[in-house]
Amino acid sequence: MGALLLALIASLVVAPPAHAAAGMRVKNGRLVEANGRELVLRGINHAYTWYSHQNGSFAAIKAAGANTVRLSLAIGQRWKPANTAADIVGVIALCKQNRLICVVDAHDTMGSGQQTGAATMDQAVEYWISVRDALVGQENYVILNIADEPFGYNHYRTWTEDTIKAVRRLRAAGFQHTLMVDAPDWGQDQSFTMRDNAAKVLAADPTGNLVFDVHMYGVFNTAARVRAYMRSFVDRRLPLVVGEFSDNHPYGKPADDAVMAYAQQYRLGFLGWSWSGNTEAAYLDMVRNFNPTRRTPWGVRFLTGVNGLRANAREATIFGGTDGGTDDGTSRKRWRWSDLWPWSMSQATAARAFPAWPTSPGAVGVSPTTPPLAAALLSRDGTHRAAALQRTTPDGVWVFGPR
Structure with missing residues (x-):
């Protein structure tokens, strides 16, 4: 034939601005580095607070192809003890050593209002302020994910006001980082509260340095739903990241192929859940027992499958990345x-x-x-x-x- x-x-050409600000920034609906180069987050979640002894995971996640790792931290409400400022200094150092952008999330807020013992967004903000000294000055390397999956189902009605309040408190406390805000409804935005109020929340940030994080599990069980949600943000130039997703879930089969394909098409970040350690839901592990040579079916699909991590992640230029040119x-x-x-x-x-x-x-x-x-x-x-x-x-x- x-x-x-x-x-x-x-075709895409990203030109740096004449005067680049310090640290990562959002520009025209896209996350960019201080030099103005667009940064598409491609990475893996790591449940650090429960597996802080598995520090070899940082090198393994980098070797798997990631440019980003999202780290679950305890803030001392649902899970104790809280990760300390020294812990945060340590994980940032590990991220830098392994040339990974570091997303730190306050995990205790997961399902607040529905989940017994979950922290409030106010408590998450208090935690970040308490460890401020470990984070200030790291704006080139660290994204601060204010609260993981705040609000369970049917508890989303104050999400907009609470999120705006949290963003403003952190800015007033001197945080200039890119802030990541999660959707309600266990992160899945089933009520479309984040989608419909994202522009209002972004406008309330005096720096405009904010990205939105949706978790695509069972709610996003068709390609059409994935595409429509992503397009809503892209068309309005609102920055979006899929901060968690998988190929399996007890409450519906996620359309993981569509998540990865459309994220590639629209140049949106995605972070798979998770590297290892899902003791009661081992199907979510990418590798077994933190052994990078023992990949699960989900790990094989996420890391090396069509639209997978290895083929498409580009190292941040702050670490010397060159956009993958060969x-x-x-x-x-x-x-x-x-x-x-x-x-x-x-x-x-x-x-x-x-x-x-x-x-x-x-x-x-x-x-x-x-x-x-x-x-x-x-x-x-x-x-x-x-x-x-x-x-x-x-x-x-x-x-x-x-x-």
Whole structure:
């Protein structure tokens, strides 16, 4: 079968601002580093407060391909003892050592109002203020996730006001970090409270340095639901991260393939739950007993499957990341993949054959090998680059990346 000529749909070039602020920031609905480069969080949750002795997990999570780790911390309400300022200094050091962006979350708030013993958002804020000295100055490396999954089902009515209050208190206390706020309804926003009030919450942050975190489990059990939710934020330029999700859940099968595919398509962060240690729900483990060589089916799917972590995570530039650019031998020029990304092709354009690889700027050639459309040669300004199929989206778009 001859090669096919496909049309280029989109390319991405992220330019740094003239005067970059210190630390990570939100700009035009996207998380960027201090140098202005967009940072798409790709990583793994680690239940640190219960497994603080498993410090080898940081290196293993990095080796698995992550650029981010989200760490569950105890604040002394539901779970005791609280993680101390010294604990936080230690985990930040481990994140830096392993070139990982560090998201720290106050886990005791999970399901507040419904879960017995859960902390309130006010108590989470008090905790962060108590450990402020461990966090201030780390704005390039740390995202502060104010409260994990605040409010259970049917307890969401004060989410907007409580979240605005929490954000303002933290800003008044001197926190300039990117703040992450979780949805109510055990993080899943079943009531769409976060979706419908996100713009109001963002506007209430005097710095505008805020990202929204939804957890996609059983509530998001179809590709259509995943896509609609993500599109709502993207279309309004509201920053969104899927801070937790899995391929299995006792209250409905999550549409994990759609989560990963649409997150890739819309350049949204995702963090899978979780590395290991889910004693009563071992199907949520990515590796067994914290052994990185013993991957579970979920771990294999998340780490190396279609749209998986290894193929798509890009190390933060604060650690020296270069957007994944590699020299494939077709040119001495080292290309940053942000110069090309994403080269997306619609299946609707796949019917036109052409006799040779293209040479015109922006042209894309695809070789229909097995599996079909597994390789491509990208041409730009007379320079060729080989590429491999990275992912396909649920609505029929092919996206190629570094081979």
